[in-house]
Amino acid sequence: MAYLKYLLVGIIFGIVLVKSEAVSWYRIYEMFRFQSFHMYGIIGTAIVSGILFLQLSKHGKLKSKKGTEIYVIEKEKGLIRYILGGTIFGLGWALIGACPGPMYVLLGTGVYAMLIVIAAAMLGTFIYGILKDKLPH
Amino acid sequence: MEFLLNPWPWYVSGPLIALIMALLLYFGKTFGMSSNLRTMCAISGAGKFSDFFKMDWRDNAWNLTVVLGAIIGGFIAVQFLSNDSGTHLNADTISELEAFGFSKPGTTLVPKELFNTDAIFSFKGLSLLIIGGMLVGFGTRYAGGCTSGHAITGLSSLQRPSLIAVIGFFIGGLVMANLIFPIIF
Numbered sequence A: 001m002a003y004l005k006y007l008l009v010g011i012i013f014g015i016v017l018v019k020s021e022a023v024s025w026y027r028i029y030e031m032f033r034f035q036s037f038h039m040y041g042i043i044g045t046a047i048v049s050g051i052l053f054l055q056l057s058k059h060g061k062l063k064s065k066k067g068t069e070i071y072v073i074e075k076e077k078g079l080i081r082y083i084l085g086g087t088i089f090g091l092g093w094a095l096i097g098a099c100p101g102p103m104y105v106l107l108g109t110g111v112y113a114m115l116i117v118i119a120a121a122m123l124g125t126f127i128y129g130i131l132k133d134k135l136p137h
Numbered sequence B: 001m002e003f004l005l006n007p008w009p010w011y012v013s014g015p016l017i018a019l020i021m022a023l024l025l026y027f028g029k030t031f032g033m034s035s036n037l038r039t040m041c042a043i044s045g046a047g048k049f050s051d052f053f054k055m056d057w058r059d060n061a062w063n064l065t066v067v068l069g070a071i072i073g074g075f076i077a078v079q080f081l082s083n084d085s086g087t088h089l090n091a092d093t094i095s096e097l098e099a100f101g102f103s104k105p106g107t108t109l110v111p112k113e114l115f116n117t118d119a120i121f122s123f124k125g126l127s128l129l130i131i132g133g134m135l136v137g138f139g140t141r142y143a144g145g146c147t148s149g150h151a152i153t154g155l156s157s158l159q160r161p162s163l164i165a166v167i168g169f170f171i172g173g174l175v176m177a178n179l180i181f182p183i184i185f
Helices: A004-019 A025-032 A038-058 A080-096 A100-109 A114-134 B010-026 B035-043 B057-080 B091-099 B123-143 B147-156 B160-184
Strands: none
Touching: A004 A100, A004 B010, A004 B057, A025 A038, A025 A080, A025 B091, A025 B160, A038 B010, A038 B147, A080 B123, A080 B160, A100 A114, A100 B057, A100 B123, A100 B147, A114 B035, A114 B123, B010 B147, B035 B057, B035 B123, B123 B160, B147 B160
């Protein structure tokens, strides 16, 4: 039953991504052509709300369920992996019109071709795992 | 009810996505969807080939549960919370995509020219899905996160690596949509 809350969070996530049209292939294309404010509005207000939440937590106003401090683990310092990995991901994001969350949400909406995309994404992750030590980070 | 069935405005959707991040942090977890690809590799036995996948997948069972929920949420949203309003795209977007050969842009969530059965069973269609998926899977792990981990969580916590990654996301996306699409479509 401890997992029920994660299932519910996932369900809300799926509903929000469909209703916001963030899973729309067309919205992603429109964003990368600078032809609509929609996606920038979503990502922008998500970040602003996120900053507010994390600042409130930081100043002790909000605690986690266990009563501990809420914080985000610091990412490792670096440049090449972020810019190069980010660019590779961006190429795929625009082509598929979906990042790793929307892939599953779209599967639920009945886009069964996402099974192929998810399998290919697993393969891509697997290839990274094999090449990891040879890549610049 | 109509406001629920219509597409939700961006200023409602954005804060709700932040709420997802907040709930997961409140439960002592993080908001990162691409990690599930690594977990699924580990479950499939990828640990035999690389130490990167030698992990106890049960530690991430909570995140796979979020994935299961996301699939169910997608189903609920289209079955019970949608009308036939479609996506109101920019007129330029529509005419550009029609010129690429996409019919009725915005009436569905994804173009049938890329995702329906005919596309899957064509060489070009299948190749694009596989290449796109691989780019996403490789790129997110190389960058250590995707839209949820870097753009939302990373930027909300004001982290420089995430800003660099998001700049990368946009370089890649802009190149694909502006330079590569005219070649492949």
